[in-house]
Amino acid sequence: MRNVLTIVGRELRSYFVSPVAYVVLGVFVLLSGVFFQAILVQTLQMVQTIQAQSFGGTPQPVDVPGEISRQYFGTLGVILLFMLPMITMGLFSEERKRGTIELLLTAPVTDLQLVAGKFGAAVAFYAVLLGVTLAPISTLFLYADPAVGPLVTAYLGLFLYGASLLALGLFVSTLTENQIAAGVMTFGLILWLWIVDVLGGAAGGTMRAVLTRLSILTPLGDFMNGVLAVSNLVFYMSLAALGLFLTYRSIDAWRWKG
Amino acid sequence: MIQVENLTKKFNGTPAVSDVSFSVEEGEVLGFLGPNGAGKTTTMRAITGFLPATSGRVTVGGFDVFASPIEARRRIGYLPEHPPLYAEMTVAGYLRFVARIKGVPSSDLGFELDRVMETARIDHMGGRIISRLSRGYRQRVGLAQALVGDPPVLILDEPTVGLDPKQIHEVRELIRSWKGRHTVVLSTHILPEVEQTCHRVAIIARGRIVAVGTPAHLVERLERAARIVMDVAAPAGEAAAALGGVPGVADVRVLDASDERARLEVEAAGVGADVEPELARAIVERGWGLFGMQSSTMSLEDIFLELTTDEPPGGEAAS
Numbered sequence: 102m103r104n105v106l107t108i109v110g111r112e113l114r115s116y117f118v119s120p121v122a123y124v125v126l127g128v129f130v131l132l133s134g135v136f137f138q139a140i141l142v143q144t145l146q147m148v149q150t151i152q153a154q155s156f157g158g159t160p161q162p163v164d165v166p167g168e169i170s171r172q173y174f175g176t177l178g179v180i181l182l183f184m185l186p187m188i189t190m191g192l193f194s195e196e197r198k199r200g201t202i203e204l205l206l207t208a209p210v211t212d213l214q215l216v217a218g219k220f221g222a223a224v225a226f227y228a229v230l231l232g233v234t235l236a237p238i239s240t241l242f243l244y245a246d247p248a249v250g251p252l253v254t255a256y257l258g259l260f261l262y263g264a265s266l267l268a269l270g271l272f273v274s275t276l277t278e279n280q281i282a283a284g285v286m287t288f289g290l291i292l293w294l295w296i297v298d299v300l301g302g303a304a305g306g307t308m309r310a311v312l313t314r315l316s317i318l319t320p321l322g323d324f325m326n327g328v329l330a331v332s333n334l335v336f337y338m339s340l341a342a343l344g345l346f347l348t349y350r351s352i353d354a355w356r357w358k359g
Numbered sequence: 360m361i362q363v364e365n366l367t368k369k370f371n372g373t374p375a376v377s378d379v380s381f382s383v384e385e386g387e388v389l390g391f392l393g394p395n396g397a398g399k400t401t402t403m404r405a406i407t408g409f410l411p412a413t414s415g416r417v418t419v420g421g422f423d424v425f426a427s428p429i430e431a432r433r434r435i436g437y438l439p440e441h442p443p444l445y446a447e448m449t450v451a452g453y454l455r456f457v458a459r460i461k462g463v464p465s466s467d468l469g470f471e472l473d474r475v476m477e478t479a480r481i482d483h484m485g486g487r488i489i490s491r492l493s494r495g496y497r498q499r500v501g502l503a504q505a506l507v508g509d510p511p512v513l514i515l516d517e518p519t520v521g522l523d524p525k526q527i528h529e530v531r532e533l534i535r536s537w538k539g540r541h542t543v544v545l546s547t548h549i550l551p552e553v554e555q556t557c558h559r560v561a562i563i564a565r566g567r568i569v570a571v572g573t574p575a576h577l578v579e580r581l582e583r584a585a586r587i588v589m590d591v592a593a594p595a596g597e598a599a600a601a602l603g604g605v606p607g608v609a610d611v612r613v614l615d616a617s618d619e620r621a622r623l624e625v626e627a628a629g630v631g632a633d634v635e636p637e638l639a640r641a642i643v644e645r646g647w648g649l650f651g652m653q654s655s656t657m658s659l660e661d662i663f664l665e666l667t668t669d670e671p672p673g674g675e676a677a678s
């Protein structure tokens with residue numbers, strides 16, 4: 102465990118001395134802030150329209166904070182598609198390029214601890230990104246009374262969603278010494294996992310159902326609606342496990358290739 | 360302390376190291392001498408467990424580096440060919456990280472850092488960012504990194520590369536001072552380095568060990584080994600055969616042959632006996648004329664080249 106924490110610590114420190122962390126954090130804060138503002142304005146306008154249209158009769162009740170947070174989280178899911186590859190792209194590719202992998206692979210640290218340390222660092226950094234979004238969400242509590250349940254499940258969903266993509270990104274970063282290449286490949290992979298349900302739209306019947314089920318964004322929708330389904334938990338967790346397993350195997354394969 | 364048995368490492372089917380076996384006793388310093396591409400780095404990587412062997416076995420302190428890698432690695436300090444440095448870290452921050460992953464207890468951390476930094480002569484550099492260090496200082500940080508945790512076995516791949524002459528001298532002194540305390544394997548292309556620092560030398564060429572011995576033994580072998588150039592009045596082929604039959608002669612080459620005259624080069628192996636009188640007798644007994652005989656001992660460099668190349672030294676340079 103100490104080994105894992107040592108690796109996590111070094112990785113986090115190196116995130117924050119390189120520009121990557123600040124660029125990712127800055128762009129993420131800016132984009133998510135702008136979108137939150139836009140969603141807020143849009144939702145309020147929509148509510149006003151509904152109220153104006155209902156004349157004398159009682160207006161249909163609208164869950165304003167719920168509506169805002171759902172849209173906001175949906176947008177975050179998409180922004181993160183672009184940000185997550187940048188968190189993992191250098192994790193192993195840079196070690197290989199700089200030759201520091203030779204230190205890590207000859208230290209009394211198991212490959213499993215190494216993978217856990219790298220993944221832990223990526224997840225910790227991602228948690229910081231998610232933490233930032235608590236600020237706009239908490240303002241909802243100042244002006245309204247949002248339901249806490251769906252917010253909790255939405256964060257759980259976003260966390261698992263991010264963690265599973267980070268695990269895949271970690272694997273991709275073992276495949277090349279070039280971190281830009283790793284970043285682009287990861288982005289491509291994530292994008293593909295995202296749009297499989299679009300392909301599903303063209304197909305029909307069971308094919309469509311299966312492909313929709315495979316899209317990484319589909320379970321996220323359930324989480325945001327406050328639905329906690331075991332199948333969704335299993336989906337993200339098995340995706341993460343797959344990514345970590347492939348990472349582990351890929352490190353073993355390097356040793357043999359040299 | 361270190362046992363290498365029939366180590367073979369292939370890359371995509373091409374062997375980089377073939378059937379290498381040697382052992383290093385506790386407290387011994389073994390020098391690995393060989394030209395570029397000989398397989399020194401590959402062998403060292405197999406010892407540290409970075410690259411698993413294609414076949415063969417390596418044990419360190421009794422632990423198989425493949426079957427019980429963690430136990431074996433705990434005993435090894437390794438300076439790779441390219442020092443494995445994180446450029447954005449400070450020297451002290453980097454060494455602290457290395458100490459932690461090597462399992463140095465937190466309570467000893469400060470003491471251990473001071474110790475290795477002093478040994479590698481970087482005690483005033485703790486706060487410097489590694490990317491801004493000169494090459495020589497990076498090499499020193501690499502060396503300090505290998506010493507962290509005071510491991511009994513040190514594997515140093517070209518430890519003096521990039522250092523200034525004073526520092527080279529210091530590092531050699533340092534390695535010498537370890538004799539008896541650390542088991543060391545170091546690689547180099549530099550002959551005097553091996554002579555000055557090592558108990559034993561293994562000369563490696565094209566992935567095979569071609570000679571192992573103490574530097575003194577090698578030097579002795581060199582001094583006794585001689586090249587004798589002879590001018591004789593005899594058919595070249597017959598003369599070469601006659602000289603080749605003399606005990607102690609390793610090789611005979613015809614340098615020049617014209618009509619009844621021949622110039623031959625005889626190489627005497629290091630058996631110690633003076634072969635010149637025997638050579639002269641071999642010629643004269645057969646009724647041939649002996650016009651001249653000139654012997655020269657081989658230099659250390661000659662032997663090195665002799666051991667590690669196929670081409671005769673001093674031939675036409677490839678262009």
Ligand SMILES: Nc1ncnc2c1ncn2[C@@H]1O[C@H](COP(=O)(O)OP(=O)(O)OP(=O)(O)O)[C@@H](O)[C@H]1O
Pocket residue numbers: 358359370374375393394395396397398399400401402440548
């Ligand atoms: N990762 C690798 N993949 C393929 N071939 C390799 C690899 N590493 C080394 N080789 C080959 O193995 C042979 C031995 O290389 P090695 O690095 O062990 O030599 P060396 O003795 O350390 O040389 P130098 O003095 O230049 O450092 C070379 O022919 C090299 O091309």
Ligand SMILES: [Mg+2]
Pocket residue numbers: 399400401440516
């Ligand atoms: Mg080498």
